Amino acid sequence: MRPLPRTIRYLLLALTLLLAAFPLFGESLSGEQHSYHLQQLTHIMILAIVALSLDLLVGVTGMVSLAQAAFFGIAGYSLVLFAPEFEAVNFWLALALCLAVSAAAALLMGLLIIRTSGIFFIMATIAFSQMLYYLFHDSAFAGGSDGIYLFLKPEVAIAGVQLLDLENPRSLFYLVLGSLVLLYLLLRTCLRAPFGRVLLGIKHNEERVRSMGYNPLFYKLAAFVIAGTIAGYAGMLSATQYGFVSPGQVSWQLSAHALVMVILGGMGSLFGPILGAFAFEGLHQLFAGLTPHWELPMGLVVIAMVLLLPRGIAGLLLQLCSARKAKPADDAALSTAVAVNKETSV
Amino acid sequence: MDFSTVLIQTMNGLQYGLLLFLIASGLTLIFGIMQIINLAHGALYMVGAYLAFWLTALTGNLFLAILLGLPLAALLGVLIERFLMQALYRRDHLDQVLMTFGMILVIDSLRSIAWGNDVHSVAIPALLEGSIQLTETLEYPVYRLFISAVCGLIALAMYGVLQRTRLGIVIRGGASNREMVQGLGINIRVIYSLVFAAGTALTAFAGMIAAPVSSVYPGMGNQILIIAFVVVVIGGLGSIRGAFLAALLVGLTATWGAVLVPEYAGMAIYLLMAVVLLFKPRGLFA
Numbered sequence: 031m032r033p034l035p036r037t038i039r040y041l042l043l044a045l046t047l048l049l050a051a052f053p054l055f056g057e058s059l060s061g062e063q064h065s066y067h068l069q070q071l072t073h074i075m076i077l078a079i080v081a082l083s084l085d086l087l088v089g090v091t092g093m094v095s096l097a098q099a100a101f102f103g104i105a106g107y108s109l110v111l112f113a114p115e116f117e118a119v120n121f122w123l124a125l126a127l128c129l130a131v132s133a134a135a136a137l138l139m140g141l142l143i144i145r146t147s148g149i150f151f152i153m154a155t156i157a158f159s160q161m162l163y164y165l166f167h168d169s170a171f172a173g174g175s176d177g178i179y180l181f182l183k184p185e186v187a188i189a190g191v192q193l194l195d196l197e198n199p200r201s202l203f204y205l206v207l208g209s210l211v212l213l214y215l216l217l218r219t220c221l222r223a224p225f226g227r228v229l230l231g232i233k234h235n236e237e238r239v240r241s242m243g244y245n246p247l248f249y250k251l252a253a254f255v256i257a258g259t260i261a262g263y264a265g266m267l268s269a270t271q272y273g274f275v276s277p278g279q280v281s282w283q284l285s286a287h288a289l290v291m292v293i294l295g296g297m298g299s300l301f302g303p304i305l306g307a308f309a310f311e312g313l314h315q316l317f318a319g320l321t322p323h324w325e326l327p328m329g330l331v332v333i334a335m336v337l338l339l340p341r342g343i344a345g346l347l348l349q350l351c352s353a354r355k356a357k358p359a360d361d362a363a364l365s366t367a368v369a370v371n372k373e374t375s376v
Numbered sequence: 377m378d379f380s381t382v383l384i385q386t387m388n389g390l391q392y393g394l395l396l397f398l399i400a401s402g403l404t405l406i407f408g409i410m411q412i413i414n415l416a417h418g419a420l421y422m423v424g425a426y427l428a429f430w431l432t433a434l435t436g437n438l439f440l441a442i443l444l445g446l447p448l449a450a451l452l453g454v455l456i457e458r459f460l461m462q463a464l465y466r467r468d469h470l471d472q473v474l475m476t477f478g479m480i481l482v483i484d485s486l487r488s489i490a491w492g493n494d495v496h497s498v499a500i501p502a503l504l505e506g507s508i509q510l511t512e513t514l515e516y517p518v519y520r521l522f523i524s525a526v527c528g529l530i531a532l533a534m535y536g537v538l539q540r541t542r543l544g545i546v547i548r549g550g551a552s553n554r555e556m557v558q559g560l561g562i563n564i565r566v567i568y569s570l571v572f573a574a575g576t577a578l579t580a581f582a583g584m585i586a587a588p589v590s591s592v593y594p595g596m597g598n599q600i601l602i603i604a605f606v607v608v609v610i611g612g613l614g615s616i617r618g619a620f621l622a623a624l625l626v627g628l629t630a631t632w633g634a635v636l637v638p639e640y641a642g643m644a645i646y647l648l649m650a651v652v653l654l655f656k657p658r659g660l661f662a
Contacts, residue, residue, distance in 0.1 A: 088470070094470065142650070142654060143653070145657055146653055146657045149407075149413065149609070149613060150609060150653060150657055150658060150659070153605060153606070153609040153649065153653070154649075154650065154653050156602065156605070156646075157606070157646040157647075157649045157650045157653065158646070158650060160602070160642075160643070160646040161643045161646045161647060161650070163642075164640070164642035164643040164646075165643065167642065168639055168640065168641075168642060168643075169639075282602065283598070286477065289470075289473070290474060290477055293470050293471070293473065293474045294474065297470070323485045323488060323489055324485075325481040325482070325484050325485035325488075326481070326482055326485035326486065326489070328478075328481050329478045329479065329480070329481030329482035329483075329484075329485065330478070330482060331478075332474060332475075332477060332478030332481065333460065333475060333478035333479065333482070335474075336464070336471050336474050336475040336478065337463055337475075340467060340471065
């Protein structure tokens with residue numbers, strides 16, 4: 031993956047700093063609404079983590095999966111089911127458990143479906159997610175369609191010393207923001223390493239990757255498990271935030287929303303899907319505040335963006351950057367960088 | 377379990393399957409020929425059901441409502457194809473996914489503005505109101521038989537058109553080799569328009585005819601969409617015959633699943649699809 035143009039790097043840095051400063055100045059800005067905004071932003075950042083994990087599959091490797099909600103949900107359920115009822119659960123133990131469960135689920139599902147491709151892969155991911163959905167929906171241990179509650183947030187402590195108080199929305203906000211930034215940097219590094227190059231190669235030409243002596247199935251499975259585990263981490267954060275899990279968090283609609291965020295943001299760019307999550311949820315909140323028929327302007331915006339921005343928000347930003355530079359040599363390099371999703375992959 | 381229960385459940389399964397075929401056949405035609413993944417297909421099914429509700433309320437007769445509603449649905453299909461889909465033929469599949477997702481939102485909110493969010497019922501036409509006595513205690517509604525018969529006839533007619541007419545040859549040709557069909561001097565644009573209108577009309581018709589049985593409610597489209605995709609994938613993409621057999625299989629599995637293992641009924645069809653994909657990764661009739 032190419033380094034980003036400097037303008038975009040500064041832009042992302044500025045946005046991150048702005049976000050990080052929000053809990054400090056938000057109160058004077060929005061007064062009573064502050065805690066609501068803080069909660070919404072935390073929620074959006076959690077969804078951004080899901081979108082980021084999905085981009086590793088859709089944008090980088092060319093595998094369109096609608097199973098992210100399954101891993102998101104299974105980790106959330108694991109946390110709530112594992113936590114004792116009247117005692118705060120140890121964060122680190124819960125984290126290890128949630129990551130292990132979602133990774134195991136992704137590995138199991140991946141082993142069964144990794145050989146299918148295109149729309150059959152999409153449908154196979156839906157099939158297994160729906161089975162999981164009905165498992166939680168129809169069984170008593172998971173509270174059925176009502177879901178189950180987590181009464182006390184996990185306790186983040188080392189040797190008895192509390193590091194973070196997750197009951198405080200501000201701490202949770204910073205935990206989620208920190209996770210988002212770290213995961214983004216981690217995935218970016220990962221894509222610059224040989225591992226990431228093989229994944230990118232698979233998207234463009236799987237046969238050639240095979241002929242170079244790499245086993246594409248292994249790499250696809252690895253990407254699927256990594257993405258599933260990250261989605262699981264997001265699911266654990268979400269269950270912590272709301273203290274509640276329900277079958278809705280396992281539904282294919284949530285996966286579809288994540289996919290929309292990825293496409294809207296610009297797939298394959300990693301930062302695009304994060305912006306896509308903010309754009310999608312931000313517009314949702316904005317329109318929902320204006321009219322009960324928020325779906326109408328939302329749908330029109332989505333349609334307009336498909337027609338006008340073929341490579342999403344990230345594509346637009348990259349294009350603006352390359353247009354500003356006059357040097358023709360750079361243009362060639364950037365135009366290839368802009369072509370994030372030229373290849374037809376479904 | 378006695379014989380008449382088995383008979384009734386099987387008939388219910390077949391009726392559900394035949395109805396699913398109407399929806400899935402439009403989806404598979406549009407995918408097979410135009411290479412478009414149409415997420416709004418379920419929303420168009422819902423539009424059909426609401427048209428049936430609205431026009432029945434206006435005219436007092438479901439048949440009249442269907443007669444008036446079908447051209448409206450086909451026209452809607454033509455407009456969507458002309459103004460939204462045509463821009464996307466050369467683009468990534470995922471752009472079509474996003475576009476049709478946007479269409480679901482728009483259609484849903486227009487539905488909410490026009491008809492509200494209540495659940496409505498549509499009366500069965502007086503002609504078909506009765507039931508057939510199977511045993512002394514069990515009877516089977518005539519209207520469900522009527523649905524099965526109509527769907528079966530449409531399936532036959534589709535088979536006839538696709539296999540036996542010149543238009544059918546062109547459509548099948550368009551599915552297997554677009555460039556060649558164009559090279560033979562056939563305007564593929566017109567074919568696309570026709571196929572999209574036919575697919576929309578089919579799914580809307582399914583919504584109309586199912587309205588008295590399923591009732592009419594806001595989420596009905598999204599619910600049926602995934603099941604229709606399951607049918608399409610089990611049958612093999614683009615295969616009408618595959619969609620037909622898969623629809624019957626899914627209909628029977630869903631109905632019998634609810635009878636035999638009620639606690640895991642929701643899972644049954646997805647389990648079926650998973651098993652099919654494990655052994656036949658491209659569907660049964662690809």
